[in-house]
Every structure is written in structure tokens, then in C-alpha cells.
Amino acid sequence: MxxxxxxxxxxxxxxxxxxxxxxxxxxxxxxxxxxxxxxxxxxxxxxxxxxxxxxxxxxxxxxxxxxxxxxxxxxxxxxxxxxxxxxxxxxxxxxxxxxxxxxxxxxxxxxxxxxxxxxxxxxxxxxxxxxxxxxxxxxxxxxxxxxxxxxxxxxxxxxxxxxxxxxxxxxxxxxxxxxxxxxxxxxxxxxxxxxxxxxxxxxxESPQWLISQNQESAARVVLERIYPSDAIDDVVDDIQSSIELERQSSNAVGWNAIFAPSPAVKRMLMVGIGMATIQQAVGIDAVMFYLMFVIKGSGIATELGEVAALMVLGLVKLVFVFVGANLFDRVGRRPLLFVSLCGMAAALSIVSITFLFQSRVSEACTVLGLALYLAFFSIGVGPGNWVVVSEIFATSIRAKGMCVAVLPNRIMATLMASSFLSLAQWLTWPGFFFVLAIICLASAWFLWSYLPETKDKSLEEMSMYFAALTGDRSILDTEDRLHHGQPPCDESSVELPGWHEENRPVMT
CATH class of the missing domain: 1.20.1250.20 (MFS general substrate transporter like domains)
Known part of the structure; x- marks a missing residue:
């Protein structure tokens, strides 16, 4: 060891x-x-x-x-x-x-x-x-x-x-x-x-795939371009171990663990699927697809003005992707996601209000609101979605959990993009963006209530968190078997956000 x-x-x-x-x-x-x-x-x-x-x-x-x-x-x-x-x-x-x-x-x-x-x-x-x-x-x-x-x-x-x-x-x-x-x-x-x-x-080709295909010599050629020569043997060992762990985890449990989940797994699925769904429920793909309609609806009538607004919005999103990537590991997942969703709600409220007026000022404010919406998305919900989802699921169900989380994410994206214009016509532009703002606030409440901080936490620690929270030890037993009988850590030492010592869940 x-x-x-x-x-x-x-x-x-x-x-x-x-x-x-x-x-x-x-x-x-x-x-x-x-x-x-x-x-x-x-x-x-x-x-x-x-x-x-x-x-x-x-x-x-x-x-x-x-x-x-x-x-x-x-x-x-x-x-x-x-x-x-x-x-x-x-x-x-x-x-x-x-x-x-x-x-x-x-x-x-x-x-x-x-x-x-x-x-x-x-x-x-x-x-x-x-x-x-x-x-x-x-x-x-x-x-x-x-x-x-x-x-x-x-x-x-x-x-x-x-x-x-x-x-x-x-x-x-x-x-x-x-x-x-x-x-x-x-x-x-x-x-x-x-x-x-x-x-x-x-x-x-990826060294990981080459080693999985018993092409270690070819993998070493690639690794020599990436790692110092004295680290390559250890990297190869690390890759081989991860491949073996992945193979074992895929065989450790069947799909029944997902479709008939234990309390701990059910909680993981609720948080993971909820996070994946929220990323699209806030309307990002739909807004991006229909930005030209939104810009025209704000009152900007010239083609050059529309293109200029699009370019500004695109550049804002690009810049804040890098800002979000730097902040996510430094600040933590929970606070940044909360700020992201609340900021998006405020930005969408600005857009909703500006659509009630038709003036040069309102046109500029609409573009400003959209820019803030894209910026706040890019520092939290955008880069954080799949990072958080990948950190929620235990090793034994991680691949299957990620696969399941993709479906509601894409289905929600389809529904939002396929109904954008119809909803906007029914609710009017101010009403539509106000509804999106409410969705952002509801999403912030959900994540604040149910999402634990995953920064600097191992998958084993997350498994212990959900086991302690639900009183379900079966997920720890599965992880124990997966890791060759190594005893899990003492789940009583896991800190649960929002729980005080006197009402900490007790494992039975």
C-alpha cells in the first residue's frame, strides 16, 4: 500500500x-x-x-x-x-x-x-x-x-x-x-x-486506448512526448490500474442498481440528473439558437447592428469560459454554481424588463442583459455541469450514472429549443425571460439544498456522504468489494453541508 x-x-x-x-x-x-x-x-x-x-x-x-x-x-x-x-x-x-x-x-x-x-x-x-x-x-x-x-x-x-x-x-x-x-x-x-x-x-492515439489494446510500446512512444522519461513507467502502471478498475466497476453492478436503486444511489441519481437537467432548463442552447430573433425583438433593426450584437455576445461567452475554468477549482462548486444561477436570474430579469420599452437605451440594456446571462452561465453552470456530475456517482455506478444523466440533459435541450418561439409568442418576450429567471432561481434552490461540495473530495468520500445522509450502507459494501476488500473509511467523519453535530445522520 x-x-x-x-x-x-x-x-x-x-x-x-x-x-x-x-x-x-x-x-x-x-x-x-x-x-x-x-x-x-x-x-x-x-x-x-x-x-x-x-x-x-x-x-x-x-x-x-x-x-x-x-x-x-x-x-x-x-x-x-x-x-x-x-x-x-x-x-x-x-x-x-x-x-x-x-x-x-x-x-x-x-x-x-x-x-x-x-x-x-x-x-x-x-x-x-x-x-x-x-x-x-x-x-x-x-x-x-x-x-x-x-x-x-x-x-x-x-x-x-x-x-x-x-x-x-x-x-x-x-x-x-x-x-x-x-x-x-x-x-x-x-x-x-x-x-x-x-x-x-x-x-x-490516446495512450490509454493503446494500453487497453495491448499496444504498450506504441503508448510509450506517445507518453515520451508528454512526460519526463523517469515518470513513464509509473504512468503506464497508473493507466493499467485505472483500466483494470474500470473493468471491475463495469462488472461490479448491473443496470438494476440504476433502475431499482438503493436509497444512497437514488440520492446520487437525483442530484446528478438534477444537475444535468438544470444546465439546459435555464435555456442556454435555446437562447443561443434564437439570439437573432431576440436581438430583432429588442428593436435592433439593421443587419450590421444585429451582427455586431452577436459578435459582442459571442466574445463575452468565450472570455468568461476561461474565467470560469480558473475559478471553478479555486472557489468551489457550490458557491460558484449558486452565484452563476442567481446572476443568470438577475440578467434575465434585466432582459425581461427592457423588452417592455422600445428605445436606444433598451436595445443596449437588452444586449447587456444577454451578455451578463452568458457570462454568468460560463463561470458556473456551463463548465461545472459535467464536472459535478462526474464527481457525484460512486465508482461502481459512475459510467452508468453518467450515461443516464446525458439523456435528460439532451431531452431538456431538445424541448427548450423546439418550443422557444412558440413559448415566446404565448408568454411574450418579457414573460418568457421572466419565466427563465424563475427557473434559474428554482435551480439555485435545488442545488443549494441537495448538492454537496465536491471540490477536493474523492469518489469514496462522496459515497460515504450519501451513505451517511440516507442511512444506506449498501453502496459502501459494493465499493468495498470493488476495491479488493479494502475497508472503507469511517463514514462518521464525513462532514455534511448544512448538518450540525446534533442532527448528523447516523449509520445503522
């Missing part, structure tokens, strides 16, 4: 990050730009597509919202693809999905064929969303892993800005049909670059 601790401490020593590590993380983040570009270009191209095909509001909602629905299938198939074919091959498959889907859309002559292209792009988005952070985490040393994984979210934000700028690039194109096809077609550039990077060996 002592030797294992020495090895872990040796692997975790800090050392200069190599240029290769940054290059690999940057290459993977470029794939995330594909995802962001689709969001950004849809914001611009959506109204043009509606004009070109004479779509009703319902058809436009289906077109934009369907992307989130099809990402479910991409996300669910991604683990199988990455395990069977490898991370870089999955990059290529996702990129090819983008290329085919975009090609189908730009040659479409009917709403039905347009939806087929949207479906293909949606599946590709789901695959890409899953593989990007996985690859970056597996090629990054531990002491910079969190920072480099945040590049995936930054890549999405940068892609959004590029998508917003597409209307500026093709501003001089007057024909509506040609204009939106050029804007959407420009999205083929990044997937082509991604394919070329993999084809020419710029992005090597």
Missing part, C-alpha cells in the same frame, strides 16, 4: 508541460469548434433558411431543436466507438458525419432533406461532445488536466464566435438561398482540417 502511494505521488509531481501536450489538446479542442460553429451559424442561418423554404415557426423550431435530439444517439454510441476503434478514429468518424450532414443540407431542396442533413450533423455533434474531453484528459498530465480539458469548452465558445461571424463574412451576398448555404458550407473547413490532422499523424 505504501508503494502505491509513492508511485501515485511520483506520477503527480509537477513538471513543465511539453509543446506536444499543448498541441494535442489544441487539436482536440479544434473538433469542439465544429460543435460551436454549428450553434453559431444556426443562429444566423436559421432566419434565412426559414425565409428560403418558407418555414412555419413550428418547422423552424423542429429544424433547430432536432439537433439536440439526435445528439442523444451520438453520445450513447460514442463509448462503443471510442473503445472499439480508438479516440482518433472516432474523431475522423465524427468529422465525416459533419461533412456528410452539411453537404446534405446545402444541396437540400425540401424541408425533409434539410432535416436528414440536420440529423446526421446532430449524431456527429453527440459523438464529438463525448470524445473531445476524453481524449484531452487521457493525453494530459494530472497537474494540468483540468485546465486543458476546459479547452474543449473554450473550443465550443470559439466555434460559436466563428459561426456568428459567418454572416459578416458573407454580408455582401444578397441572395438568401446562396447566403445561408455559404454560411453553413463554411462549416466543412474545420472537419476537413480535423481529418487531415489525424491522417498525417498530428494527433496520436
Amino acid at each position: 505504501h508503494d502505491n502511494k509513492e508511485e501515485e505521488s511520483h506520477v503527480e509531481k509537477t513538471f513543465p508541460v511539453t509543446r506536444a501536450t499543448y498541441a494535442y489538446a489544441l487539436g482536440a479542442a479544434l473538433n469542439s469548434c465544429n460543435l460551436g460553429y454549428d450553434i453559431g451559424v444556426s443562429t444566423n442561418a436559421g432566419p434565412l433558411i426559414a425565409t428560403d423554404f418558407q418555414l412555419t415557426s413550428l418547422q423552424l423550431e423542429l429544424f433547430l431543436g432536432s439537433l439536440n435530439f439526435w445528439t442523444i444517439f451520438g453520445a450513447l454510441s460514442s463509448p462503443c466507438m471510442t473503445d472499439r476503434y480508438g479516440r482518433t478514429t472516432t474523431f475522423v468518424m465524427a468529422a465525416m458525419g459533419f461533412l456528410v450532414g452539411i453537404a446534405v443540407m446545402i444541396v437540400s431542396s425540401s424541408f425533409e432533406s434539410l432535416m436528414v442533413g440536420r440529423m446526421i450533423v446532430g449524431v456527429a455533434v453527440g459523438v464529438g461532445e463525448a470524445v473531445d474531453p476524453m481524449y484531452i484528459a487521457e493525453i494530459s498530465p494530472k497537474h494540468v488536466r483540468g485546465r486543458l480539458v476546459s479547452w474543449a469548452e473554450a473550443g465550443v465558445a470559439l466555434g460559436v464566435v466563428l459561426g456568428f461571424s459567418s454572416s459578416l463574412v458573407f454580408y455582401a451576398v444578397e441572395n438568401v438561398a446562396t447566403k445561408w448555404r455559404c454560411m453553413v458550407g463554411a462549416g466543412m473547413i474545420l472537419p476537413i482540417i480535423m481529418v487531415l490532422m489525424v491522417a498525417f499523424g498530428f494527433l496520436p
